[in-house]
Every structure is written in C-alpha cells, then in structure tokens.
Amino acid sequence: MEKFTRLDALVVPLDRANVDTDAIIPKQYLKSVQRSGFGPNLFDDWRYLTPGEPGQDHSQRPLNPDFVLNQPRYAGARILLARENFGCGSSREHAVWALEDAGFRVVVAPSFADIFFNNCFKNGVLPVVVEGAVLDRLFAAVAGCEGYRLQVDLQAQQLVTPQGEVIGFEVDEFRKYCLLNGLDDIGLTLQQAEAIREYERKRRQEAPWLFA
Amino acid sequence: MGATLYDKLWQAHCVREDADGTTLLYIDRHLVHEVTSPQAFEGLRLARRQPWRTDSVLAVPDHNVPTTPRGHGVSDIADPVSRLQVETLDRNCSDFGIREFTMNDPRQGIVHVIGPEQGATLPGMTVVCGDSHTSTHGAFGALAFGIGTSEVEHVLATQCLIQKKSKNMQVRVEGRLGPGVTAKDVVLAIIGEIGTAGGTGYAIEFAGSAIAALSMEGRMTVCNMAIEAGARAGMVAVDQTTIDYIAGRPFAPQGEQWSRAVAAWRDLVSDADAHFDRVVTLQAAAIAPQVTWGTSPEMVMAVDARVPDPEQVADPVKRDGMRKALAYMALQPGTAVSDIALDKVFIGSCTNSRIEDLRAAAAVAAGRRVADNVKLALVVPGSGLVKQQAEAEGLHEIFIAAGFQWREPGCSMCLAMNADRLEAGERCASTSNRNFEGRQGAGGRTHLVSPAMAAAAAVCGHFVDVRELGPQTGAH
Numbered sequence: 001m002e003k004f005t006r007l008d009a010l011v012v013p014l015d016r017a018n019v020d021t022d023a024i025i026p027k028q029y030l031k032s033v034q035r036s037g038f039g040p041n042l043f044d045d046w047r048y049l050t051p052g053e054p055g056q057d058h059s060q061r062p063l064n065p066d067f068v069l070n071q072p073r074y075a076g077a078r079i080l081l082a083r084e085n086f087g088c089g090s091s092r093e094h095a096v097w098a099l100e101d102a103g104f105r106v107v108v109a110p111s112f113a114d115i116f117f118n119n120c121f122k123n124g125v126l127p128v129v130v131e132g133a134v135l136d137r138l139f140a141a142v143a144g145c146e147g148y149r150l151q152v153d154l155q156a157q158q159l160v161t162p163q164g165e166v167i168g169f170e171v172d173e174f175r176k177y178c179l180l181n182g183l184d185d186i187g188l189t190l191q192q193a194e195a196i197r198e199y200e201r202k203r204r205q206e207a208p209w210l211f212a
Numbered sequence: 213m214g215a216t217l218y219d220k221l222w223q224a225h226c227v228r229e230d231a232d233g234t235t236l237l238y239i240d241r242h243l244v245h246e247v248t249s250p251q252a253f254e255g256l257r258l259a260r261r262q263p264w265r266t267d268s269v270l271a272v273p274d275h276n277v278p279t280t281p282r283g284h285g286v287s288d289i290a291d292p293v294s295r296l297q298v299e300t301l302d303r304n305c306s307d308f309g310i311r312e313f314t315m316n317d318p319r320q321g322i323v324h325v326i327g328p329e330q331g332a333t334l335p336g337m338t339v340v341c342g343d344s345h346t347s348t349h350g351a352f353g354a355l356a357f358g359i360g361t362s363e364v365e366h367v368l369a370t371q372c373l374i375q376k377k378s379k380n381m382q383v384r385v386e387g388r389l390g391p392g393v394t395a396k397d398v399v400l401a402i403i404g405e406i407g408t409a410g411g412t413g414y415a416i417e418f419a420g421s422a423i424a425a426l427s428m429e430g431r432m433t434v435c436n437m438a439i440e441a442g443a444r445a446g447m448v449a450v451d452q453t454t455i456d457y458i459a460g461r462p463f464a465p466q467g468e469q470w471s472r473a474v475a476a477w478r479d480l481v482s483d484a485d486a487h488f489d490r491v492v493t494l495q496a497a498a499i500a501p502q503v504t505w506g507t508s509p510e511m512v513m514a515v516d517a518r519v520p521d522p523e524q525v526a527d528p529v530k531r532d533g534m535r536k537a538l539a540y541m542a543l544q545p546g547t548a549v550s551d552i553a554l555d556k557v558f559i560g561s562c563t564n565s566r567i568e569d570l571r572a573a574a575a576v577a578a579g580r581r582v583a584d585n586v587k588l589a590l591v592v593p594g595s596g597l598v599k600q601q602a603e604a605e606g607l608h609e610i611f612i613a614a615g616f617q618w619r620e621p622g623c624s625m626c627l628a629m630n631a632d633r634l635e636a637g638e639r640c641a642s643t644s645n646r647n648f649e650g651r652q653g654a655g656g657r658t659h660l661v662s663p664a665m666a667a668a669a670a671v672c673g674h675f676v677d678v679r680e681l682g683p684q685t686g687a688h
C-alpha cells in the first residue's frame with residue numbers, strides 16, 4: 001500500500017448525499033479480475049453521455065459537460081468533497097480502487113458508510129469526517145474560488161485552507177499508523193499467529209462444531 | 213449490567229484487544245463469490261501465503277451466472293468477461309483447496325441463500341463475505357457482515373479481521389402484522405423511519421413480538437436489508453424457530469454435538485438488562501405494504517400514500533436529493549402509487565428468493581395473467597434447492613401459466629451483471645434491495661416491494677395494494 005503522509009491538492013466538490021458505490025463504479029466494471037485500471041470509469045454513468053462497457057476505449061466517449069469532475073477548473077483534483085453517507089451500498093472495494101486510480105487520495109464528507117470507510121484505509125486513501133457546518137463552508141469556498149486547494153496533514157490530523165484556517169479531524173490510531181507507514185495489515189496480523197492458534201485451541205474445546 | 217446479543221458474539225470472537233479497542237476478531241465462516249475475490253486470491257499468491265483454514269470457506273459463483281439454461285456449464289456464459297470471472301473462481305478454489313458449489317451443482321445459488329440452506333451459517337458464528345448483504349446471516353443469531361476485497365484476503369490469510377466494535381441498536385417491531393404485510397414491508401418501513409444512514413456505526417438487533425413471529429426466511433429478509441439502513445450487521449436472537457430451521461441441514465452438527473450446540477445457542481439472546489445505545493420501536497399494525505418511489509431505499513411510502521413533494525421539505529440537501537430522485541424516476545409529486553405502471557417485474561435476489569417468497573408470489577399469481585404492458589416478469593429462485601422445492605410444489609407451473617419466466621438461480625436482475633437487466637427508462641417492480649440509479653441496468657427505474665406486491669403489480673400492470681386484490685379468477 002502507498003503511504004499517506006501529507007497532501008496539498010486541488011479540491012473537487014460533489015454536492016450530493018448518499019453517493020453509493022454503484023454510482024462510484026458501475027457493476028459492469030466489477031467483472032475485472034485486476035485491481036487497477038478502474039480510474040476512467042469512476043462515476044461512469046454521470047461522467048459520460050453514453051453507456052460504457054469494459055474493454056472500450058473510454059477516451060473516445062463523449063463527456064457530460066455538466067458533471068463536476070469534467071469541468072476544466074477541477075482537472076487534476078485529488079481531494080473529493082462529498083456529502084452524507086458517502087460510499088453507501090455495495091461493499092465493492094473497486095469503488096476505492098477507482099478513486100485511487102483516478103488520483104484521489106482524500107475524501108472529505110460529514111459521514112461515510114462503514115465498509116467503504118474501511119476499504120479506503122486498505123488502499124492508501126484517507127476518508128476525513130468533517131461536521132456539517134464546516135463542510136458547508138468548504139463547499140461554498142470551493143465554488144467561490146477557482147483553484148481552491150487544501151493541505152492535508154495526517155500526522156497532525158489537520159486540513160489547512162488557503163486562508164490558513166486549520167480544521168482538525170479524528171483518525172483511529174492503528175489506521176493512522178498503517179497509513180503513515182504504508183503497512184500491509186496481513187503481515188501485522190500474522191505476527192499474532194500464536195494468539196490466533198491459542199484462540200482456536202480454546203474454541204475447539206468449547207464449540208467443536210465450528211471446526212467440523 | 214447484562215450483555216446484548218452483539219456484545220456476546222463480539223466477546224466470544226475476540227482474539228486480542230488493544231487499549232484503544234482495536235480488536236483482532238476471529239472468523240468462523242467465510243463465504244466467497246466470484247466478483248470480490250479474484251484480487252484477494254491474487255494477493256495471496258503474490259505474497260506466497262496459504263489460506264489459514266480452508267474448511268471455513270465456502271465458495272459459489274452467483275453474480276455473473278446466466279439464469280437461462282446452462283447445461284454446458286461455464287461455456288454457457290456468453291459474455292467473455294463474466295465467464296473469465298467465474299472460471300477464475302473455479303481455478304482459485306481448486307488451486308487453494310476450497311470447497312465450491314460450481315455453476316451446475318444443484319446446490320449452487322446466491323451466496324446468502326445457500327449458507328443458511330446448507331446449515332453453513334450457524335448461531336454464534338462470525339460470518340463474513342465480500343458482499344454487503346452478508347448481514348442476512350445475522351438472522352441466525354450470528355455476527356455477520358460484509359467486507360471489502362482486502363479484508364477477504366486478510367481473512368483468507370489469517371482467519372481474522374481487525375475491527376472496532378460498533379454501538380448497539382435495537383429495533384423493536386411490536387404487535388401483529390396485518391394480512392398481506394410481510395417481512396419486506398417491515399424492513400422497508402424501518403429504513404423509511406431511521407433512514408439509510410440511521411444505522412451507521414451500529415449493529416442492529418431486530419426484536420419484538422412481530423420479529424419473533426417471523427419465519428427464518430422473513431428474518432433473513434429483514435437482516436438482509438440492515439445494510440440499507442447503514443448498519444453492517446443486523447441480527448435476531450436465537451429461539452426455537454432458529455433451531456428447528458437448522459436441524460438436519462448438511463453442515464449442521466449431528467448427534468451429541470447437536471445437543472451441545474443447541475444448549476450453547478440458547479444463550480444467544482440479549483440479557484433482559486442489556487444496554488442499547490439506541491432503541492427504535494415500530495408498531496406492526498401500522499405497517500402497510502411498502503413501495504419505494506426514489507433512488508435510495510429510504511425513499512419509501514405506504515402503498516396507499518402518494519409520491520411526496522420535495523418542495524415541502526425544509527432541508528436543502530434532502531430537498532435536492534428528492535428532486536434528483538423524482539427526475540430520475542420520472543415521477544410527479546402527488547402521484548398515487550396505483551398510477552405507476554410497470555415495464556418489468558423481478559422476483560428474486562438474496563432479499564426475497566427463498567421458498568416462502570416464491571409461495572407468496574405464486575399465491576397472488578395463481579389463476580391470473582401477467583398484464584400486457586409488462587414486457588418481462590422474471591422469477592429467479594435463490595438456489596438450485598429452492599428451485600427444486602418450488603417445482604416439487606408445482607409453483608413453477610403457476611408462474612409459467614401466468615406468463616412469468618421461470619429461471620435458473622443467481623443474482624440476476626438484482627444488479628444486472630448477467631444478461632437480465634432493465635433498458636434505459638424501463639420501470640421495474642423488484643423484490644431486491646437497492647433502487648439506486650442504474651442498479652438494474654443503466655437508466656433503469658427500480659421500485660422495491662415484497663414478492664406478493666411484485667406479483668400483484670405484474671398481473672395488474674401497475675402497482676396495486678395486494679390486500680385489495682380481489683379473488684383470483686381461475687382459483688374458484
């Protein structure tokens with residue numbers, strides 16, 4: 001996993017609540033057995049005017065000029081500003097792979113669906129929870145100022161606006177540690193192999209039918 | 213203070229807990245399907261790791277399989293990309309020694325239908341799958357939740373997950389459901405009440421006399437949609453209904469083990485003095501058959517209500533969401549539910565494709581005909597065994613006589629990864645769980661309903677209150 005420490009990047013506002021993972025990456029792309037290459041199909045139904053299929057040359061499809069990610073002023077954005085319950089619905093990790101593949105490393109929203117939130121941390125993407133009023137201000141600021149950027153500092157758990165305003169955020173200690181160091185948590189868990197075996201020995205006595 | 217069911221399940225699976233609550237949680241049952249697993253197996257290979265406990269894993273292809281005749285096996289999957297994904301699952305399972313019900317195994321079906329059907333889902337287990345509707349299995353007094361692909365790899369490699377405990381929420385449904393009102397209506401009404409993010413951060417226990425009165429099929433329907441209320445896990449306490457359902461199933465314990473297991477399972481209930489962080493109560497008698505009108509499961513109304521008006525809503529984000537949803541659904545505020553005409557009807561999915569669901573739909577379809585304006589009415593059983601059972605009861609003949617198509621098991625038009633889908637602009641009454649934009653096909657419009665309501669919509673060509681459907685013409 002790629003480390004995440006700090007980022008200074010352009011922000012794109014996606015002003016909708018309950019953006020589900022079907023919208024982030026539509027089902028037809030889930031047929032891939034790869035982990036990469038989902039970027040061109042991020043928000044596929046909103047982003048293009050024609051329906052898409054895997055294997056197509058997406059650079060030839062007409063873009064929807066009304067969709068915010070297509071507006072030239074947001075080209076190259078790496079921070080996505082979103083609304084409540086972002087990433088709800090299907091557990092598909094492809095949603096995070098698509099965001100990451102399209103260059104996004106940070107999503108800022110007032111709340112996230114649990115599975116999506118977890119999946120972010122496994123892929124070097126930082127989901128930042130910011131409360132509603134602050135978020136409303138950020139939406140207004142981004143709309144009002146072309147080229148609006150945020151600085152994200154994971155170590156300090158801060159977003160810094162161009163005006164120097166500091167917005168703190170919470171992040172779980174363990175996840176922060178993994179993200180800062182780019183650690184694969186399977187390796188970390190396997191360091192506990194003895195404890196897992198010990199648990200299994202005990203459990204096998206109590207509930208042998210679980211090991212049939 | 214006592215413990216909730218969730219507290220007990222959590223505690224029993226805690227391998228290790230750090231000071232900040234980060235927990236290594238042991239997983240008893242790992243269900244695998246073709247869509248969310250290929251990258252996990254690839255990860256194992258790249259790191260030269262082996263699965264920790266292959267006997268805990270059960271795999272099945274379901275999302276991509278065709279529901280039309282497929283006697284030749286995988287070669288009957290027309291789309292080469294879909295076919296590759298199913299072949300990849302077959303290969304991964306054989307390479308790693310994992311038990312799989314392959315496409316033409318009579319036990320094949322939707323992963324959340326076959327786990328319980330086989331007795332592979334048992335009370336007291338932790339059950340995970342790379343699929344958000346894993347919450348279904350909580351109906352058995354199990355802690356069951358969906359995970360992402362990285363977590364699939366983590367469970368394969370370590371038999372554990374790194375988790376933090378959720379808060380406890382109890383949703384009580386008290387009293388008796390009216391005739392024609394089903395588990396699906398209950399869960400849609402709950403989501404309508406608490407919203408799609410209402411359960412975020414919680415594990416929900418469904419309780420109360422109306423839940424206790426549900427069959428296991430009904431409880432699975434309710435727990436299935438816990439995720440649509442934002443909760444990763446939904447569950448119901450163990451009672452005699454649970455135990456009776458499991459007895460004699462292929463993976464269930466037998467003999468002396470069975471008695472020991474049953475004794476242990478009896479404790480899988482919340483203690484009387486357990487603390488819940490949030491309690492929501494609904495009265496069963498107040499729940500009518502439900503129909504969703506928008507593009508989120510919380511956008512739901514009673515069958516006798518009218519499509520709501522965004523202009524009456526003060527919250528600007530919500531209002532805007534409603535406007536977008538109505539535009540997408542091509543609906544006007546104030547429209548009566550019975551004025552919504554349909555192009556297609558889908559009866560199936562892990563929410564409503566078990567035998568009880570098919571019986572309920574068949575009871576409505578019997579002696580009637582699918583309306584002319586309905587181009588396609590599909591019935592897709594949840595598994596090969598559900599299909600066999602339905603055929604033994606003659607349900608397929610009722611459906612076929614009424615003009616429904618009777619198909620092979622799989623996810624089908626729930627998410628349209630196979631050939632079953634809506635075309636742009638088509639409107640569908642569906643017994644599945646998500647009415648998101650494009651869920652059943654790009655531009656398709658989905659209304660979520662119960663199996664009985666879907667069958668009634670099919671024969672009338674528009675939504676109708678199943679409670680008011682007159683006597684069947686051919687049944688007398």
Ligand code: SF4
Nearest residue numbers: 345561562623626627
């Ligand atoms: S039936 Fe639908 S919701 Fe259920 S597992 Fe299949 S695709 Fe997912």
